[in-house]
Amino acid sequence: MRPFDYLEPETLDEALVRLADDPDDAVVMAGGTSLVILMKQDLIRPARVIGLRRIGELRAIGTPEGNLSLGALATHGALARSQPVRAHAAALASTFAAVATVRIREQATLGGNLAHADPAQDPPVTLLALDGVAVARSRFGERRIPLDALFADLFETSLEPGEILLRVELPPLPAGARATYQKFLPRTLDDYATVSVAAVVATDASGVCTHARIALGGAGPVPLRAREAERSLVGHRLEDAAIRGAAALAAAATDPIADLRGSAAYKRAMAGVWTERALREVA
Known part of the structure; x- marks a missing residue:
């Protein structure tokens, strides 16, 4: 790890001033569990690290x-x-x-x-x-x-x-909303997910979906919302055909990266499988 200056401001205003003094060569640190690894691997080389742990607010x-x-x-x-x-x-x-x-x-x-x-x-x-x-x-x-x-x-x-x-x-959830988080872990519980899915739905008194959110992790370069899948559910009962259709749309929205956890095609397929599981849990 390369040498760097370390500062611990007492207030948020002080931290902002310190960061503004050198915004291109300074980084802020919270817990440090990711930042310190990147610094040890020489992937980032800050001249100054601003620790935030004293800022209780x-x-x-x-x-x-x-x-x-x-x-x-x-x-x-x-x-x-x-x-x-x-x-x-x-x-x-x-x-x-x-x-x-x-x-x-x-x-x-x-x-x-x-x-x-x-x-x-x-x-x-x-x-x-x-x-x-x-x-x-x-x-x-x-x-x-x-x-x-x-x-x-x-x-x-x-x-x-x-x-x-x-x-x-x-923001507050719609009345009666139900939410779940599903994490596909083929290895150990502390591992990164191969893919993960969060789903939030609300239905009216007749069982028709009035609110739907589907988000996926490990399914592209960023965490993503499956907006077309969400739209396909609103206005419909959360029955088998609607759930399967939304899961297929969610899988189609992904752009996964092949890595040691699986090929892109495998991750895309698992995105569909786990979206379906998530939706069935909250239906």
Whole structure:
């Protein structure tokens, strides 16, 4: 690892000033579980690392104005145990509980996970299906970024130089909405998913779908929404033909990368299989 300067600001304003001093050669660090590995592998070479751990406000989890707000420094373990998270959607709490191992969950943070932009990670998938919005701030102001616009490419986000991710906000779910997160793990429980699917649906009193969200991980260079599949469900009962059709549309929307977990064709097929399973669980 190359030498670097390390700073730990006491406040968010101080961190923003420090970052603005050298936005091209400075990085911010939350838990460090991904950043430190990249630095050790010499894949990134920051001259300055700005640690955020002293900024307590970034750990806040709550429901201001009816939205669920998840602080960027909240760990996956804290989020999995959080009563506001469980009350909003039990599937979201179980998603955080599915991340890696307990050691990682107690160190790695939501903000670091999103900023790393690994398409095989768990939280972005469920957060996408729950219509999450990232909130970032620079010295010039605050910006709201829908999560499907945050992920720009493989390991790339749309965060601007000088911006720090503050939190993710989730709007209230429609009345009676049901959500699930499905993770295909052919190897060990702490592994990356081969593919993963989050589904959120709501139906009216007659069983007709009024709201549908389907998001997939490991199915392309970024976590993605299967919007055509979602549209195919709204206005229909969640019966066998509708579910199978939506699963096929979700699979067709994927652009997976072949790797040690499977070929692109295999991952695409599994995206369809696991979308169908997810939809049957919430139907």
